[in-house]
Amino acid sequence: MNEVFGLLKLSYHNQFNSAFPDTETLNHAKRLWLESLAAFTPAQMVAGAKRAIRQSEYLPTVHKMLQFCAAGDNGLPEARAAYREACNAPSPKATFNWSHPAVYHAGRAANWFFLANNPEHVAYPVFAEHYRKICARVLEGEALPKPEQPLLEEKPGKPLSKTENAERMAKLRAELEL
Template sequence: MFGLLKLSYHNQFNAAFPDTETLHLAKRLWLESLEAFTPEQIVAGAKRAIKQCEYLPTVHKMLQLCAAGDNGLPDARAAYREACNAPSPKANYHWSHPAVYHAGREANWFFLANNPESTAYPVFAEHYRKLCARVLEGEQLPAPEQLRLEDNPGKPLSKEENAEKMAALRAELDL
């Protein structure tokens, strides 16, 4: 991973890790931080960083990039756009990850739909960040419960039965 990052972010990498001691300390920190991931996931995260990040990623960003492979977590901005653009009923939408749905629900769908991005995005992003942290710790978020129509909707009432019910309702309401 460090080899890929050094080749891709040469000047930034050398500025961040100017000597061998700093590089060894950084490697130790990154190893402890990324220990939940396999070497393949870490290399895949580094490759995603090269494709997506203009600057040398931080440990926090690498956690997100490594998690994106297995967990399918989109970045916060993409998750926000998905949450805002999803049609109703929200539970029936095919989400890229359950964390996006849960963050939107916790941020409040009405709030997201009726406030400018400058107001709504920070609220959504904070909920999403907390949910991503839980996913990175191994928690499995439940998929939203799909809303379904009744299996047995019943049979429609006849004209006579409708007339009787309407008469009863009028009598009850004194109309």
């Protein structure tokens, strides 16, 4: 944790000194961050701090550090990037190479049709809320299943003959009184 705070102090000098003006405040913050980031290894915490330095203009909060630590090399993308990925993914969605399964599950929960047929200012908040909940589950250690493409039936039925088709059509017309 000391290395994480050292990196943050070097990168966000003025913001860091404003947020942690004295040793007592700094020690309280280190304890809070250590408890909050306990699910991650020290190497993941340092990698998260470096990711924060590369991607964020401002000193990260504990919440943002959780996201940066969880991101990993192929981890959770930022919500807006995940939304764009979900909207731009071709069908069938389950066969697309997702950056993280959380993006697929958030898109499915938000409803693909809804995302495709509503403007961003309407669809993004819905997607972002689902994505936030799924990311929280991932950060708590839940492993999301990979998207599964439903398989076609192994033994498709044989096509009906012309007379069988005509009989079924006549029966259907009788039922519908056409």
